[in-house]
Amino acid sequence: MAQAPDLTAPKRPVSHSTLGRAQRWSWMFQRISGVVLIVLIFTHLFINLWWGDGINQIDFAFVAGKLASPFWQWFDFLMLTLAMIHGANGMRMIIDDYARNPAWRATLQWALRIATVIIVVLGTLVLFTFDPCPADADPSLLPSLCEDI
Amino acid sequence: MSPATTLYRGHEGMWMWVVHRTTGVAVFFFLLVHVLDTALVRVSPEAYNEVIGSYKTPLYAIIEAGLVAAIALHAFNGLRIIAVDRSTWALRHQRQLVWAVWIGFAILMLGFLPRHLMHAFGGA
Ligand code: HEM
Numbered sequence A: 001m002a003q004a005p006d007l008t009a010p011k012r013p014v015s016h017s018t019l020g021r022a023q024r025w026s027w028m029f030q031r032i033s034g035v036v037l038i039v040l041i042f043t044h045l046f047i048n049l050w051w052g053d054g055i056n057q058i059d060f061a062f063v064a065g066k067l068a069s070p071f072w073q074w075f076d077f078l079m080l081t082l083a084m085i086h087g088a089n090g091m092r093m094i095i096d097d098y099a100r101n102p103a104w105r106a107t108l109q110w111a112l113r114i115a116t117v118i119i120v121v122l123g124t125l126v127l128f129t130f131d132p133c134p135a136d137a138d139p140s141l142l143p144s145l146c147e148d149i
Numbered sequence B: 001m002s003p004a005t006t007l008y009r010g011h012e013g014m015w016m017w018v019v020h021r022t023t024g025v026a027v028f029f030f031l032l033v034h035v036l037d038t039a040l041v042r043v044s045p046e047a048y049n050e051v052i053g054s055y056k057t058p059l060y061a062i063i064e065a066g067l068v069a070a071i072a073l074h075a076f077n078g079l080r081i082i083a084v085d086r087s088t089w090a091l092r093h094q095r096q097l098v099w100a101v102w103i104g105f106a107i108l109m110l111g112f113l114p115r116h117l118m119h120a121f122g123g124a
């Protein structure tokens, strides 16, 4: 395996105590959200991709059956917000690392912020305005809980 | 990031840093698309089923396996980074912990892949 190049000493040494408040928070947040996300995402994958019929079971009725319960609504909400903020915060650091030109960097950072807000708002609306039994839909595509209505 | 993170660059740590970045970016872009496809449940049952149906093809089965691999590597390596930052024991045992990440990854994929491929390619 090739050796990684030696790193020269940073011009301005940075340690935990000299990091700004915002950076220290960002660092803590990546770690705390990471630990919570492991539980959420592994559960998500286990239930949707491994349990039952795996990928074949996923259709409107399956999603409706899950999202009819407040438990999964809040579970998905937490997973959505934590994963998006964690991912966007990581992407922010990566853009800072590679985008050297200030105008280009600002453009990328704004594109990232806008995309993140849109996805979090859209995902949240979907989770909480979702109707598992739309009135005009083909009944054969709906979850069994709709029969009682 | 800032030079504060140079602690785990160099040697194995450097390669794991590349793995961590690449998987993090890949999962981020997946998540953007994933929220959009899930949003189709608000359009109509037919629209959602149609798009999700294409995720049940062999090509997508492979992509899904890659996604699970990326998430698993990022997650286990993330735990390693947290451990190395927090404890000097973990810092001294960096090499072994890199092995632990790959072994945990291998075990998870052995539990997941056969079942997923059976679902995707018929059989079970
Ligand atoms: C499954 C649980 C996860 C864990 C335990 C985890 C852990 C971590 C940790 C500890 C860091 C900070 C690394 C550092 O300071 O050098 C990090 C960075 C990052 N994570 Fe995660 N993460 C998880 C899930 C995710 C998800 C779902 C995404 C995408 C939406 C993501 C995207 C990123 C990105 C882009 C970075 C920045 C990488 C870099 O700066 O090189 N992670 N992750």
Ligand code: HEM
Pocket (backbone or CB within 6 Å): A041, A044, A045, A048, A049, A055, A058, A063, A066, A067, A072, A076, A077, A079, A080, A081, A083, A122, A123, A124, A126, A127, B027, B031, B034, B035, B038, B039, B064, B067, B071
């Ligand atoms: C191939 C693997 C995956 C499959 C088959 C899958 C399937 C699904 C399904 C069926 C839903 C609908 C609601 C529910 O079941 O709770 C959903 C929602 C969701 N998934 Fe996944 N998922 C996968 C991977 C992931 C990963 C890796 C992440 C995290 C990075 C993730 C994050 C989410 C989020 C945040 C939602 C809620 C979306 C919203 O707010 O509308 N999924 N997924």
